[in-house]
Amino acid sequence: MKKIAVTETYEDGQAIIKEGTHGEGTYVIMSGQVAIKIKIDNVVITITELEKGDIFGHMSLIDRQPRSASAVAVGQVKVGLFDKDYLDTEINKTSEDFRIILRALVDRLRSTTAKYTNLCIKHYKLTGSIE
């Protein structure tokens, strides 16, 4: 990964990205772990846990929509923030038709994540377990 503009360090429990906010930063984890969390009906669901080398924040990069989830540091975490100009240049190299395909990919990810979290809540209300 060469196109990192800055690195940032977060302590355990700090939010790197907050669900519902606007922002286009795309991150790569340089050390530590990050939990991707969604709050629904006052229940917090951990969608996934990411580790070194994993990327997050890339959905808003493609579709410019609000953040679908929060990204929270698990222990101390060091992340690299991709250079925005570099990413904009890369996206602008592609044609509008191709960007429609990329946006469709992000749409599918957003809708599948929503279906998963809704079923998690349904399952939680039924069983009392978040798993």
Add this chain to the structure above:
Amino acid sequence: MKKIAVTETYEDGQAIIKEGTHGEGTYVIMSGQVAIKIKIDNVVITITELEKGDIFGHMSLIDRQPRSASAVAVGQVKVGLFDKDYLDTEINKTSEDFRIILRALVDRLRSTTAKYTNLCIKHYKLTGSIE
């Protein structure tokens, strides 16, 4: 959508894409509806239903992995198949770092879909309902 190489027509119940097969075709629905289905533990789960203008088959385009789901015609369906050379050219315009970001997006979609289908099965075994 301009970069359509061919159009194909499928009848109700026919598979346009089969789960687990290799293939890189990316489709857009020109008329009709398509159900995206995954079979797990002998239960078929409909992940989503797509309609005119929706795109499918674009995950394998990015990561060249086997098809994660089947795409099945609901009634008669007409689909357009994107020109493969056009898509390859578009992808090759972008840098390797950017393609890592796109692959991470597809990875997340594959893993979220797997989590969703696994929870569907768990919920089904508990309630007898696929919903």
